Amino acid sequence: MPPTPNVRLRQLLETADWNAAQLARAIRQVATEHGTPVACDRSSVSRWLTGVRPRPPAPQFLLEALSRRLDRPVTPEQAGLTRAPDRMPPVSWEAAPLRTLALLTEAELAPARRTPLTTAPFSPLALAVPGLPLPGPPSPDGERGADDRRGGGADADRMDAMAEVFATAAERLGGGPVRAPLAAYLAHDVTARLRAPSSGTVHRRLLAKAAQLTLLLGRICADGGDDAVAQHYQLVAARLSADARDHGTLAIALRTMATHAHDLGHSGPAVRRLAELACEHARYAPPVVQAYAQAHLAVLQAGYDRRAALTALDRAERLRLDGAEAPGPFTAYSLGALHYQRAQTLATLGDRAGTVRALTASLRARAPGERHARTLTHARLAEAQLGMGHLDAALPHWAAFLDAYPSLDSVRATRRLGLMRRHLRPHRRHPGAARLLGRADGLG
Template sequence: MSQPLPNHLLRLLLVEARWTGGELARAVNLAAAECGIRTTYDRTSVSHWLAGRRPRPPGPDLLAEVFSRRFGRTVSTADLGLDRPLPRQRGPATWVPEPVDTREELTLLRQLAPQPPHGRALVGSVYSIAALSVPGWPPPFTPPARPTGPYRPGIADIRAVEEMPALFSAVDARAGGGLARRALASYLAHSVEPLLGSVLRPVQHQRLLVAASQLAYLCAFMCWDDLLHGAAQHYYRLALSLAAEGGSSTDYAIALRGMSVQALMLGHRRQAVHLSEGAVAAGTGVDPLRRAFLHGQLAVSRAVEQDRRRAPQTLSAAERFLERAGSPASAPVGAYHLAALRHQQAEMSAFLGDRRGAVAALTDSVHLRPAEERRSLAVTLARLARLQAQDGRLDEAVATWHRFLDARTTLRSRRIDRAVTELRNQTRPYRRLPQVDALLQRTASPPR
């Protein structure tokens, strides 16, 4: 059996990046963790790669992604001497938009849909900075060839798909993304995708595209809530493509906003601002409620960038749009209300260094949060408790954490699970206090 040849391409890139083998391994492990993948690479792993061994998937794609981030340009697996090039990625530093290609995004549906017996297909997709380079509204778009097959679904089929966003949104809000994301992914792949390839009248086809875009957005949000960031990014891009083909600037803007929230969570600040600005620009003609929804995220992303002038101005604009909207209308995607605005006000205040203002805004958000939004309530309580503890208000923080643990009992969300881990880490230095010890003992038991 012949020995593998040393990987000189990888070695040259490692030198260019000024990384040690251990630093490269840590970067890959962090990128994997973004996607819900646990890897334990170390400098020995890197030595094996340099000697010519090819890491198992998704290792090559993870390596390409971390080098792309390091250099601000696209590095493919072929550039790394790992054979398979990454498709259609462009350098994030130049923000060159890619044309919308709905059919290309739809081909991913069946690959991402959970397969029996374990349903693990959603795990393993790599989050890509280059994939955040998307066009604004209206995007460059060439309609795909219209299908000519014999299947003609009826209006009842279209209405059934249109009813699904509200159903899945309600389940997500009450139980978290971990409960229904597999079901929604399978529904998109095995029920919606065949309908999109069927023969329909133009009006029916447009209605189907808009409903499918909303379902893709919800699936992205569920994956994001369950910390599957690579899969979430694929579904966000699919939502963009379907909204573009369906001519829905509203749903296009909402998907851009979702991508901004995800980028901000992962620490990609510049991209988050770019995406939220694109969302607001795409949503200039939408209803006031959704304009408030879009401006709230732009305010938060500007606060992360320490834009002390425009962040509060943007949040004030969101508040004015919300006042113009009157009574909040129920919507499966893009729903917004005063509790959400107060949460974003708190995030903005915290990023700008106003911890007390953030605590006050989160307290208001908890009081205003609708009862059916259990996951959002838990997220808000966890954030409030952390800020109270940082402000030296330990007794208040412990009481808030207990409320958080009450709220989490019915939730399936890795975002919530991570909040429990953060709770333990933040309170462990005070565990000799009886109230803290009781709290920590409660976190040791799984939720009922």
């Protein structure tokens, strides 16, 4: 029998004011963002409208394209795709964060359930965060919970120690080897501690530590190229820190969400609003957190307001230099990272020489343990040097990048390797460039 026409999909197309060609173009755009180009044109959409089922991964991209156009989530049922693969677990600001965290981490550890996670596209709709109560000055009786903090100190200290272990391993090796162990720790140990009875003060402290571990897992997923998974962990981390009333961790989560979206090419009002919210919630956090938030605000403002960008960058540098910091993934902001954000800001402002200087300063300031960051900075500096026409100055940095690349399990590093190949192919007759291309080809 011939397939039944997909009336629901046709109705959505009419609501979106799109024809088949426009939907196909939007699907291709989402697929390209996800790094999985699909062959989709007007005739493909026409077949789907007649009732032919789109083949994976096209359904995921179709639903995301329609969701973006209509500014609301579109489910498989609403699009007449009831046999489409499951999408990400339903994650929203209103969803219970602990239940969501359990769903996500359990799926991470089950290969059959992990596939829908890793094939989902990044969604700008999830960047909308509701208005949250802003912090006020610390209360003078803030020490009344000291006994509670000591009571929950052992569990919280263990979470701190584990966060440092996982962060250090990810920086040395890339996120790949760390992702499953961290997901298991969250799924088994952390969620059990959070469900155990405790006083309000202790529970909030543990929530904040869980938010930091979740945020770290989100960063690792982003480094692995699973951007939708990362986005959902970031949102859960923001919600956990909000429930914990930990505005410093909330500021870090909001800044991370904005950075991730910007890295994927999104820089519209929703992304800038996240960066602004991060600065607002960092107001009474330690100076290092304020500097961290201000630095990325400068990166985003550089595309719109030069003076505001330079003001935010100057503020970040003063806060970073004036404030004390403690070692740890959420209590330190390295000078090398700050110089890197300066380079991003200056690059957007069109200051190529300033970008090279800032990246050079970033390399000099990187601590030996910042291996992953150092490797990516070498690649960025090589690209900046070549952009100024300085091929000979770029080659040593690409060589240093290739030296470290085999020891990193990082999609971000793999993407920089692909960029290096594209940049050097026009110069393949140069002996140094030819040697580097040969080394790169040997890395697969």
